[in-house]
Amino acid sequence: MRLLPVACVALLAASASARASAPAQAPVFATRVETVLIDAFVTTETGGDLPGLTAGDFVLKDNGVVKPFELVPVESVPIRVILVFDTSNSMKGEKLERLRAAADSFLNQLRPQDEAGLVSFSDEVALKAPLTNDLSQVRSGLHSLKAQGATSVYDAIFTALITPRSALRTLLIVFSDGEDNMSWIREPQLRSAVERSNALIHVVTARGAEFQPSFQRPPLPDTPHMKALRDLARITGGSLIEVNAPDRIETAFVQIVRQMKSRYLLRYTPEVDPTPGWHVLELKLRSRKGRIRGRTGFWVESRP
Template sequence: MKALLFVWRTGFVTFLLALASLLATPQPPLAQSSSGAAVLAPKASALENDSRVVISTELVSFAVTVTDKEGRYVPGLAPTAFTVYDDGVRQEISFFSDRDAPASVGIVFDVSGSMTGNKILRAQNALARFIQTSHPEDEYSFISFSDTAKLLLDKTRDSETLLSQFGNVRPKGNTALYDAVSLGLETIARGRYAKRALIVISDGEDNHSRTDFGHVRRKVQEAGVTIYTILIGPLLPRSNGGSVMDKLATVSGGKSFFPRNDEKMSEDFEQIALELRRQYSLGYTPSNPTPDGKWHRLKVEVEPSLTARRTIVRTRAGYYAGNFSSQNLSVVAANGAPTIGQETVIDCCADEDPMADCRKNEFSSQELCR
């Protein structure tokens, strides 16, 4: 007997839960499972009867990273430790998970003419360390870019195949960074896992994309994919290229890295792998669920009294109400009940308007860095 949970979202997710006895009874409160996930727990009789009721609601879901001021991850927090605000209005958390789940990871790699010398080998060695630290069931896609962006590898768990892609690239041409990030988002939207991330590796700023920064940032805001950027080469963090990569990472809830040497680059890749495994996943049904397409700013706080260390919280900057994409969630039943929709994957198409006015909701760099 199976109870099915389907989640379709982009800022909003359609949460379809097939359970029996909910026709006449209210949903029980949020519960914590032994696996680390907290969900609305079904009664056993609902599963035994196998009659189905489809309940549809809109769920905004997002990954949250909690560290102390030294960058060490803070584990073991309960749902009650978090407070979520949607445009300043406090929301009730209805989904929570802290389990170590696999991720769909896209590698977006610059192979323009400036990536000469040992840059490709350095990146390959650092990525090998990332794979060693990552969840063993992670899946990978590989996108190279110079004048154009190309998908060279799509959804593989074979790490050797992934690393071999570095031997197939030859540095030449310009830097179509924005096109590559856009292709990466489209590719990762087809991933089998709810947890999704892009790692963008480049040594320079965009000079050849068909799309612009405003458009690609809009896609980042809509996708709900965490972006990590690695800037290798002579550019400084405050350069135009460094600033662009930092903004793309920040608005997604990710982080930008500027390694000065090979060892630091390997450490940065290892940190990304650890972060993906130690993130919290939260979700809520908005108190004002109007699908008006407007930008909603997210804010997440952690109760200071519940941790001995001062915490730093990172998550996506917000979402656009009513835009659908192919995000999904995995949920584990609470209180020993059978698994409900664990690792369920629903592919759905992104509804993205390429002609959208991407500048209406742009933030200043100061707002992005708050």
């Protein structure tokens, strides 16, 4: 039996070639060259940044066994971000305007080597801009957004996970103001796709009274849908930020930018022929006090 880790395992060669501006290498499903990239979000107990950590400050375990890893300079790895935005009917008016403005500010923070794309969703999932470093295409996509229809957030996330061609880690920033009510993909299926992907997912949700269609019942503290989105973000190491008013959307995006800038990036190369199945990753601080968050695992497929 030949073991073939899927796309959740990033290629060392791919990230290295990106740093050197060489052409991106196609995925090669051979166990010896594959690596797992882990974004580690570290803060003090009170939420402040914790800069200057070295590899020696981290402990990484794969299925309970301590493993060696490298710390990669964050600035050397381009960010490939796909904005996955809700354009359902409830987004009409100020909400959509605020979302556009927040996204525009976010794009201003990207560096020349970074790439961005835009996927919108209501009933339909639409690719408004493919991954590109020509950000004017993304801005043009933002201006073309119109609010109408229902909410297919799961289908949109699935599409954004599957369509990128490179095995480089993709950042998904998902914004949604309502419950999924139109997707084909169900939550367990999406969770499985997320586990098998190589994406980092941050979710911004808006559930204040002014975000809710009034025919829906008032939101509960954490609906199954919210719990699902929170969990999807958590699996990848990302976070869910909840805002309660349109003017808070930009703040949430600023928070994501801050997290991305202050994160640490670990590169872990599993042994040859790793055990098939879900590999639980544990990330801890060795000698420093603080909070740490990273992807919770990676998947190794077994194939005949």
